[in-house]
Amino acid sequence: MAHSFGTDVVVAGAGPVGLTAAAELRRRGVRCRIVDRLPERLPYAKAVGIQPRTLEIWDHMGLTRTVLEAAVPMYGQLAYVNGVERARIDFALPPEVPYGFAALPQYETERILEDHLARFGTGIERGTELVSFSQDADGVTVVLRSASGAEEEVRARFLVGCDGAHSVVRKKLGLTFEGSAFPEEYMLGDVEVDWDMPPGYGVRAMHHDDAGEVDDILVCIPLPGDSRYRTSMKVPPELSAAARDDGPDRPADGVSHGLDGRIAPALADIQAVLDRMSPRPATASRLRWSSVFRISHRIVDRYGDGRVFVAGDAAHIHPPTGAQGMNTGIQDAWNLAWKLALAIEGGAQHALTASYDAERRPVGEEVVARTVRHAAHGVQADPDDPGTVMLREAQLLLGYRGSPLVGPASEGPGPRPGDRAPDCTGLTAHIAAFPLRLYDLLRDRGHVLLVYGDGEEGRQLAEAAGEFSGGRVATCVIRPAGSPPGTSGPPAYADTLGEFARLYGVFDGAATAFLVRPDGYLGARLSPPTAPELTAHLARTFTPADSGPR
Numbered sequence: 447m448a449h450s451f452g453t454d455v456v457v458a459g460a461g462p463v464g465l466t467a468a469a470e471l472r473r474r475g476v477r478c479r480i481v482d483r484l485p486e487r488l489p490y491a492k493a494v495g496i497q498p499r500t501l502e503i504w505d506h507m508g509l510t511r512t513v514l515e516a517a518v519p520m521y522g523q524l525a526y527v528n529g530v531e532r533a534r535i536d537f538a539l540p541p542e543v544p545y546g547f548a549a550l551p552q553y554e555t556e557r558i559l560e561d562h563l564a565r566f567g568t569g570i571e572r573g574t575e576l577v578s579f580s581q582d583a584d585g586v587t588v589v590l591r592s593a594s595g596a597e598e599e600v601r602a603r604f605l606v607g608c609d610g611a612h613s614v615v616r617k618k619l620g621l622t623f624e625g626s627a628f629p630e631e632y633m634l635g636d637v638e639v640d641w642d643m644p645p646g647y648g649v650r651a652m653h654h655d656d657a658g659e660v661d662d663i664l665v666c667i668p669l670p671g672d673s674r675y676r677t678s679m680k681v682p683p684e685l686s687a688a689a690r691d692d693g694p695d696r697p698a699d700g701v702s703h704g705l706d707g708r709i710a711p712a713l714a715d716i717q718a719v720l721d722r723m724s725p726r727p728a729t730a731s732r733l734r735w736s737s738v739f740r741i742s743h744r745i746v747d748r749y750g751d752g753r754v755f756v757a758g759d760a761a762h763i764h765p766p767t768g769a770q771g772m773n774t775g776i777q778d779a780w781n782l783a784w785k786l787a788l789a790i791e792g793g794a795q796h797a798l799t800a801s802y803d804a805e806r807r808p809v810g811e812e813v814v815a816r817t818v819r820h821a822a823h824g825v826q827a828d829p830d831d832p833g834t835v836m837l838r839e840a841q842l843l844l845g846y847r848g849s850p851l852v853g854p855a856s857e858g859p860g861p862r863p864g865d866r867a868p869d870c871t872g873l874t875a876h877i878a879a880f881p882l883r884l885y886d887l888l889r890d891r892g893h894v895l896l897v898y899g900d901g902e903e904g905r906q907l908a909e910a911a912g913e914f915s916g917g918r919v920a921t922c923v924i925r926p927a928g929s930p931p932g933t934s935g936p937p938a939y940a941d942t943l944g945e946f947a948r949l950y951g952v953f954d955g956a957a958t959a960f961l962v963r964p965d966g967y968l969g970a971r972l973s974p975p976t977a978p979e980l981t982a983h984l985a986r987t988f989t990p991a992d993s994g995p996r
Contacts (some may be wrong), residue, residue, distance in 0.1 A: 453477045454790050456588050458615055460484075460570045462493070462552065463646055463758030463775035465559035466503075470783035472566035473507065474892075476790055479600065480563070481574040481590055483609075485666040487560075488603035489557040490735055491551035491636045491676045493770020495520065498872050499841035499866075501545035502966060503780050506889055509562045510545070516554055518670045520547035520647035526725045528653055539836060542949060544885060547744030547840065549668055551636075552674075552772070576614050580754050589826050604786055605800075606756045608779065611742070613760035619751055625744030625814070628765070628821075630877075631681040633709075635716040635736040638673045639666065641728035645673075651723045651852045664723035677730075678766075681738055684698065685709055709738040709744055741765050743818050745810050755782055762810040769837050777965075778806050779843065784892070785965035793918055794986050797850065805846045842866060845965055853961075853970035853983050860951020863970050866948070867962045872943030873924070881942065887922050892964045895921040895980075895989075897936070899957030905974060906934040907959055910977035915988045919961075926955045 457468045460482035468480040496517060504510045525533040537547045573593035580587050586605045590598045607615025616623065643649055646668060653662035662812060693869040713733040720728045745762040749755060757777025780800045788794040816838075820826035830838070837843050847851055847864035856862050873882045887892055895911050897904035900923075923938040924946050941947055952958045952973075959975035960968055961983065970983040 453479050453600060453602050455479075455604045455606060455786060456481070456576075456600060457606045457608060458482075458576045458611075459608035459610060459760070460487075460560070460572070461608060461610070461758065461775075462555050462559060462772050463779045464606070465556060465563060465570075466776045467606050467608060467757065467779035467783050468568065469559060469563040469566070470507065470780060471566050471787060471927040472563060472763055473857075473890075474784065474787035478568060479571060479602075480568065480656040481571045481576060483573065483575040485555055485573045485593065487556055489553050491553065491669060492634075493552045493555075493766070493769065493772035494549045494669060495773070496548040496550055496555070497769060497839070497841045498539065498543055498545045498547060498863060499844070500773045500776050501548065502869075503776060503886070505544070505885060506966065507562070508890060509558060512558050512562075513548070513550065513555075513675075516558065516670065517550040518668055519646050519925065520549050520648065520668065523648040523650060524643070524725075526651040529725055535832070537636075537836060537840075538833075539840060539842075542870055542945065543840070543842065544695065551669060554583060555772075555946050576607075576609065578618060578938070579615070579754065581605070583602070586753050602791055603753065606779075607754070607756040608775070608785075609716075609759045609760055611759045611763050613756060615754065616756050616760050619754050619756070620966075621647075621746040621748060621751070621756065623744045626765075627740060627742040631686055631716065631737060631738055631740050632678050632762050633681045633685065633711045633738045635677045635711060636669070636715065636728070636734040637675060637677060637716055637730040638671070638732045639675050639720070639728050639730055640673060641724065641726045643726060649725070650941045651725055653723065662723060663883070664719055674732075677716055677719075677902075679716070679723070682715065682718075683713075684825070685711055685715065685738060691989045706965065709740070711738065741821070742752060743814050745807075745814050746885065749778075749807050749810075753799075755799075755802060757782060757806075758843050761806075762814055764814040764817040767817045767820040770817050770839075770841070771843055774810065774813050777809070777844070780965050781806055788892075788987070789917075792917075793916055793990055794985060795985070796906055796986060799847060801851050805849050805851070806867075809844050847927055851969060851986050852967075852987075853972075854970045856973070858951055860970075861968055863968050863969055867960070867966050867968050870941075870943075870949050871946035872941065872945050873939040874942050875937070875939050882939065884946065887937075887939070888962060888966065891920050893919040893969070894962045895919055896924055896960040896962060897957070897975065898924045898926070898941075898950065898959070899955060900925065900929070903957045903959070904938070907975055907980055908936045910981055911984065914984050918988065919984070950980045 454477040457464045457480040468478050522536040575591045577589040577591045585603050588600045594995035649666040651664040652660050655661045665678045715729045730797045743764045755779035785798050845865045852863040869885045871883045911919040921936040925940045927944045958973040961970040963969045
């Protein structure tokens with residue numbers, strides 16, 4: 447057996463979640479290897495919905511422009527029951543949200559992330575399978591097997607399992623995967639549909655039986671291309687995979703989830719459902735791929751143990767309703783990657799990586815429960831007001847209030863510690879001849895301290911934050927509308943439109959400081975801010991600046 451050492455993180459699985467984790471680790475200077483047992487990327491449009499929050503993450507990583515040029519907008523959803531339109535849901539968001547909803551085939555998402563990862567000199571090691579691992583107090587020893595059968599032992603500081611619903615990492619770590627499976631089976635098809643439905647809208651057509659129960663369904667999601675959709679519908683008996691699950695191909699862990707490659711419905715099978723369920727006359731053509739799939743809803747009992755973690759489908763699986771799965775997994779990876787990077791640098795508290803489970807597992811539980819409800823009754827059945835529903839579906843309401851990393855709850859208007867830091871525009875500086883967005887200031891940075899007020903508070907707080915964190919916290923001063931941006935001390939910007947003051951709930955020029963974490967969530971809100979209070983909060987995350995690597 448060959449031996450190699452010297453990597454910081456091994457990522458198992460090169461889907462969107464694993465690629466996000468690897469790309470963010472590499473962007474932060476962490477040595478990383480990413481392996482995948484498949485010899486090449488799968489050409490399937492599986493997960494296609496891109497949520498606004500995911501686009502914000504990709505903005506921070508510097509690849510949103512590429513995604514926007516490849517994707518198509520999602521304007522809303524049309525819902526029909528027994529051929530009659532029952533709801534038209536427009537995906538409207540507040541004007542300060544920088545991105546809308548989009549659709550992109552999963553293989554395109556993976557291609558874009560893989561190209562982004564390659565900029566840091568890292569490629570996917572394809573045809574390479576994780577066989578086993580063991581961990582101790584200092585690191586993880588991982589055994590990899592190549593397509594030729596040769597095995598390699600790799601020593602790393604951490605292991606991240608992004609290896610899907612049948613995760614080897616999850617099983618060997620001994621995590622439970624509680625939940626159950628839906629009895630229904632569905633088929634997917636990537637086709638062009640000739641009909642007169644409005645472009646950019648998803649279509650959900652249901653049939654209710656005499657008892658009012660859904661006994662048939664058709665869902666069509668637009669994709670890039672001419673009248674192209676990913677269709678999903680119930681499987682006819684002759685294509686059922688259930689009988690095959692008692693054979694040698696039955697999953698070893700009994701979990702039925704995802705695509706079944708043994709069955710490929712034909713164009714005629716999809717056309718039959720369109721003839722039966724489409725609210726308008728429709729003709730399908732140009733079938734690119736198809737498959738049968740089954741849905742489970744499961745979640746692990748914990749998101750990691752020691753130096754080994756799971757993310758994405760390895761940690762939680764649930765119905766595809768609302769395109770929550772891949773997007774939730776990408777946020778898992780984003781949350782974990784910055785914490786691992788800081789731990790590897792030697793600047794993190796021992797409990798930092800453990801906070802991944804504390805913050806992300808409650809999110810996974812909520813998403814699983816919500817998508818199960820929506821799968822049965824549709825998003826339109828959600829009892830909340832439409833604005834709240836849209837923000838939640840966009841994953842803009844997810845947060846970490848009560849996390850051990852965030853400060854105590856604050857009173858008054860504006861976001862609280864643990865909430866997503868909202869974007870705003872109208873920030874001006876001396877040199878730029880155009881207004882900037884707040885996210886322009888946060889892009890490609892780690893922790894950022896935003897100090898609202900005059901420059902003196904910002905200067906003192908910047909010195910305290912920089913000294914305590916070893917230069918890992920950047921500071922920007924936001925001056926009230928009408929105030930000139932400063933020319934000395936931390937970078938300063940004028941809130942010319944008053945949007946920052948409105949969205950962050952600061953008025954009358956009262957000095958307030960906001961610590962924004964690398965993942966775009968507020969760690970603390972301090973008003974009035976003091977250096978001792980700031981450093982006390984930073985001690986939740988950072989160790990003294992002279993600590994060495996772990």
